[in-house]
Amino acid sequence: xxxxxxxxxxxxxxxxVTDPEAVAALELTLGAAALVTLVxxxxxxxxxxxxxxxxxxxxxxxxxxxxxxxxxxxxVAGLTLLALYGPQSPVGVNLTGSTDTWxxxxxxxxxxxxxxxxxVVRTVQPVLHELDTEMEEAxxxxxxxxxxxxxxxxxxxxxxGVLSGVALSFARAVGEIGAIVLISGNLPFKTEMASVFVFTxxxxxxxxxxxxxxxxxxxxxxVTLLGIGGIRRLATRHERA
Amino acid sequence: xxxxxxxxxALAYLLIILVxxxxxxxxxxxxxxxxxxxxxxxxxxTVHAFEITVLIAAIGVPLNTVFGIVCALVVVRKRxxxxxxxxxxxxxxxxLSPVVVGxxxxxxxxxxxxxxxxxxxxxxxxxxALPSMVLATVFVSVPFVAREVVPTLREIxxxxxxxxxxxxxxxxxxxxxxxxxxxxxxxxYGVVLTTARCLGEYGAVAIVSxxxxxxxxxxxxxxxDAYSSFDTSxxxxxxxxxxxxxxxxxxxxxxxxPKEAAAA
Numbered sequence: 001x002x003x004x005x006x007x008x009x010x011x012x013x014x015x016x017v018t019d020p021e022a023v024a025a026l027e028l029t030l031g032a033a034a035l036v037t038l039v040x041x042x043x044x045x046x047x048x049x050x051x052x053x054x055x056x057x058x059x060x061x062x063x064x065x066x067x068x069x070x071x072x073x074x075x076v077a078g079l080t081l082l083a084l085y086g087p088q089s090p091v092g093v094n095l096t097g098s099t100d101t102w103x104x105x106x107x108x109x110x111x112x113x114x115x116x117x118x119x120v121v122r123t124v125q126p127v128l129h130e131l132d133t134e135m136e137e138a139x140x141x142x143x144x145x146x147x148x149x150x151x152x153x154x155x156x157x158x159x160x161g162v163l164s165g166v167a168l169s170f171a172r173a174v175g176e177i178g179a180i181v182l183i184s185g186n187l188p189f190k191t192e193m194a195s196v197f198v199f200t201x202x203x204x205x206x207x208x209x210x211x212x213x214x215x216x217x218x219x220x221x222x223v224t225l226l227g228i229g230g231i232r233r234l235a236t237r238h239e240r241a
Numbered sequence: 242x243x244x245x246x247x248x249x250x251a252l253a254y255l256l257i258i259l260v261x262x263x264x265x266x267x268x269x270x271x272x273x274x275x276x277x278x279x280x281x282x283x284x285x286x287t288v289h290a291f292e293i294t295v296l297i298a299a300i301g302v303p304l305n306t307v308f309g310i311v312c313a314l315v316v317v318r319k320r321x322x323x324x325x326x327x328x329x330x331x332x333x334x335x336x337l338s339p340v341v342v343g344x345x346x347x348x349x350x351x352x353x354x355x356x357x358x359x360x361x362x363x364x365x366x367x368x369x370a371l372p373s374m375v376l377a378t379v380f381v382s383v384p385f386v387a388r389e390v391v392p393t394l395r396e397i398x399x400x401x402x403x404x405x406x407x408x409x410x411x412x413x414x415x416x417x418x419x420x421x422x423x424x425x426x427x428x429x430y431g432v433v434l435t436t437a438r439c440l441g442e443y444g445a446v447a448i449v450s451x452x453x454x455x456x457x458x459x460x461x462x463x464x465x466d467a468y469s470s471f472d473t474s475x476x477x478x479x480x481x482x483x484x485x486x487x488x489x490x491x492x493x494x495x496x497x498x499p500k501e502a503a504a505a
Contacts, residue, residue: 083268226329
């Protein structure tokens with residue numbers, strides 16, 4: 001694939017990548033993925049916290065439901081979001097039928113949130129589970145407030161977990177297509193995501209553009225993987241010390 | 242009140258993001274009545290799409306199971322240069338966009354691709370046919386078994402295996418009698434995840450299959466096809482079946498989850 005993208009020379013590759021439509025698609029993708037990942041980092045951690053520390057009836061069901069996005073085909077996920085936030089929405093919001101760019105982008109983010117939800121929760125959960133509450137109690141008895149306990153005790157321990165979850169969900173959000181293809185409207189320059197861009201270009205027979213953007217996506221994946229590897233190494237060194 | 246705040250936030254979030262949408266599929270599918278669902282599902286092309294999906298999963302899952310176990314064994318038990326690289330490659334499909342995978346296969350096996358020309362000359366059609374669809378699906382679902390088995394293998398250590406070997410067991414015997422039984426649950430869990438991914442793959446298969454109705458269309462592609470040809474309730478009907486499969490997978494996952502996670 002790299003070969004195909006370079007076949008017509010580095011100049012062609014560069015002009016394909018810097019093509020305004022491709023740039024717009026990549027910017028939107030990275031922006032949406034970053035936003036979604038941020039939300040995941042916060043709410044995923046909260047969810048993991050609730051699942052580990054809190055006790056309430058039906059918790060095991062909630063715990064099972066977290067994995068739903070792993071089990072559900074993403075195209076079905078896209079369709080469900082369309083049903084919920086589309087033209088015939090029962091909650092009265094018509095995000096996907098809108099002509100407003102930002103409303104459609106919001107819909108894209110919702111779809112990405114759906115498919116990436118489990119990552120942070122599932123990486124933080126086991127770490128939190130192993131974390132002893134004794135340290136927190138000790139901190140509390142020494143007069144630390146809840147925010148201080150969280151910041152000084154809990155956060156440093158779960159941070160590697162949060163980060164590797166964040167990296168995975170970022171990678172997933174960047175590459176996602178199934179959930180997006182139905183709802184984004186795919187308006188070039190506005191709501192066209194990089195993966196959909198690649199897809200459309202292939203269908204149109206423009207292999208050079210498709211490969212160029214795909215190479216960028218590939219590079220992002222590699223960087224993300226390296227990041228995860230780095231975090232893992234950091235975490236184990238922390239353990240050994 | 243403060244105690245309940247995180248719980249409320251987490252549950253509300255899950256309700257909006259996860260449960261709401263799923264409930265909607267079931268509602269929308271029944272919009273035009275159960276009869277319409279039946280008409281859609283008994284349509285020849287739809288039935289064929291489901292057959293293709295199941296066929297691909299039936300080929301992909303066993304392949305990936307064997308490959309995943311071998312990979313995990315190699316990564317955990319053997320020392321060799323570039324081990325980190327192998328490790329990273331197994332994880333690659335998790336971080337890589339399925340579209341990129343699809344494009345890579347498309348270029349490789351296309352008419353002017355590296356393998357495509359030769360295969361074409363020998364009358365073997367990869368692209369827009371079952372082989373490339375299987376290949377795409379296998380690629381995207383490679384990591385699951387290996388990722389589940391690796392931690393379990395690390396945890397159990399190799400003392401029992403060494404004991405078996407000193408007592409004269411061959412490599413095969415050790416594997417069947419000692420290793421496999423102890424990683425059994427991790428393997429099954431990985432298989433469940435792999436199955437879910439195989440059944441639900443969209444991006445990679447969409448590119449390499451050519452999406453020919455009644456021939457190379459999988460169930461997920463059929464959903465998109467129905468939706469874009471304005472057969473909305475048809476799309477929901479197929480989704481309903483896929484969602485039902487997902488629920489079955491979910492239940493299986495809940496029961497098979499490795500102990501530490503289940504306790505959490």
